[in-house]
Amino acid sequence: MRESNLSKNAKTFKIGLKEIYKLNHWVLPVVIFDALFKSIAPFINIYMSSKIIDELLGAKDIERLVLLVSITIGSNLIVHLISTGFGHLKNMLVDIALQNQRMKLNEKIINMDYEYVENPEIHNLRTKIWEANNMNGGGIRALIAYTWYLIKGLVTVITSIVLVIDLFKVDTLSSGHVSFINSAMFSYIFIALILVGTILSLKLRTTGQKKDFKCFSKVMDINRIFIFYANQIYDYNSGKGIRLYNQKRIYNNEIDNTYKNSKKVFTNVGNMNAKYFGFEAFITSFLGGMVYVFVGLKALAGAITIGDIVKYAGSINQFMAGSREVLSSINSIINNNQYLQLYIDFLNIKGGKYKGTLPVEKRDDDEYEIEFRNVSFKYPGTDIYALKNVSIKLNIGERLAIVGMNGSGKTTFIKLLCRLYDPNEGEILLNGINIKKYDYEEYTRLFSIVFQDFKLFSFSIGQNVAASVDYDENAVKDALEKVGLKERLDKMPEGIKTPLYKDFDENGVEISGGEAQKIALARSLYRDSPIIILDEPTAALDPISEFDIYSKFNEIVGTKTAFYISHRLSSCRFCDEIAVFNEGQIIQKGTHDELL
Ligand SMILES: Nc1ncnc2c1ncn2[C@@H]1O[C@H](COP(=O)(O)OP(=O)(O)O)[C@@H](O)[C@H]1O
Ligand SMILES: [Mg+2]
Secondary structure: OHHHHHHHHHHHHHHHHHHHHHHOOOHHHHHHHHHHHHHHHHHHHHHHHHHHHHHHHOOOOHHHHHHHHHHHHHHHHHHHHHHHHHHHHHHHHHHHHHHHHHHHHHHHHHHOOHHHHHOHHHHHHHHHHHHHHHHHOOOHHHHHHHHHHHHHHHHHHHHHHHHHHHHHOOOOOOOOHHHHHOOHHHHHHHHHHHHHHHHHHHHHHHHHHHHHHHHHHHHHHHHHHHHHHHHHHHOHHHHHHHHHOOOHHHHHHHHHHHHHHHHHHHHHHHHHHHHHHHHHHHHHHHHHHHHHHHHHHHHHOOOOOHHHHHHHHHHHHHHHHHHHHHHHHHHHHHHHHHHHHHHHHHHHOOOOOOOEOEOOOOOOOOOOOEEEEEEEEEOOOOOOEEEEEEEEEEOEOEEEEEEEOOOOOHHHHHHHHOOOOOOOEEEEEEOOEEHHHEEHHHHHOOEEEEOOOOOOOOOEHHHHHHOOOOOOHHHHHHHHHHOOOHHHHHOOOOHHHOEEOOOOOOOOEOOOHHHHHHHHHHHHHHOOOOEEEEEOOOOOOOHHHHHHHHHHHHHHOOOOEEEEEEOOHHHHOOOOEEEEEEOOEEEEEEOHHHHO
């Protein structure tokens, strides 16, 4: 059980290191060198001071003294310069690696199939990764830091053993009471004391850290709530609601609660730290004192010189500090693995969806034939059919209306049509061929959809319409004119370059809900796809306005195929064909007059 845990942790650690290497090739080499220099530095002084003291107490050769002091100062300077340089380089590379990590996560989300993006589990995973990273650097950042500690600790331990090993060689020449001090037994007792003390202090530290981690996950939950409410207050959209409905008290109350809860947790953390880390500090200082007693006795017994006291005592203390660093960094690495694992899991989410290669036939007449054949679909993680055995031939080139109550499956129907999801049963055909077989990008280019929850961004109007950084200005203007925004556009300070909203630019324009809808419609026109779908972007409007917009839009789209979705039959009366959805099934089909 413990074994398998250990090997699992080692595996995660290895994958983590590989991931760091992928994010930036130079981080790990620089971390290693930096740790190396930082751990060597104290030994230079320990070693050189012992030489200088012996020279002072012994031959007192001035020339040699000057040489020793110069070497000490010189080597300190060199090591300091190199390690400062490496330190800066390390920080810079870590920043680059973390930036790459953020981009990698974003890229992963953008390229992920839509069904994963909508999946709450995956959304949660992403939030946890983000939070772990922000709260305590959990994940990649922490792994880099702990790896640095681990290497520094290891080098410290090895160097101190090399320096101190002589001390434990038994001097057989001594006799009398001095012989005990120089005996192997005395050394063993001392080594045992050091080991027990170090392990005990480490045990205290790991227990303290474990409790710390537990508290931090509690704080993370509290923090999530706090961030949510704080963001709501700053978001000026919800700001309206907060004021109108006088929700201030609810918000303040929640924020107050989270504050009180976090204060409780932090007080606990403080008390615990005092207990565990205080006792640990006591043991460490006690051992530090014992080292001097041991080494001093050795010097008294004539086994070592006075200068050696500095060297050996310093090295043994470094050994203890180093082994604490090694063990606690291993412990931290194991703790951090749970966060690292989230990140690894996230990267391992497979793209999933089958993407075909068949080119989509380009037709000048825009006449495509689409057929749903016995299509059923449940959203991942649910047991209810959002669509049940839907069969319909879409008379492309005409106008189709999809009507049904809220939740009847209209949007789901569209999501399957444009391959945001694939059906669980049945198939969808384009010109007689399963849509999965078509090249995915080409297939999705057939559709231009305005969803109910369409979103405009705080970019320029032109970029919003084109949904891209670069765009054809005339086509954008043309699309905006068609949806009736020409006059509004003429009044804007920078025309189509005017930014929307004031998030990033104080010259940004605020637009009304109706204008936002028009921009969204213009976006669907600009895309110039053969099939345009309006999925109730106008649901918030009254029936007459919706009918108005739908029928005007219907004139604009010309020869294109257009699907109109509404929960109101009346909005679609201009359509050639109307399909009525109910509880995931098509219950009626016909013209407006037939259905009435
Ligand atoms: N992402 C989702 N996960 C789980 N269930 C969903 C999801 N989206 C929609 N549903 C459910 O599927 C059914 C059909 O929804 P939808 O197609 O959006 O209806 P409509 O567009 O007709 O209002 C509803 O019961 C809805 O709750
Ligand atoms: Mg809908």
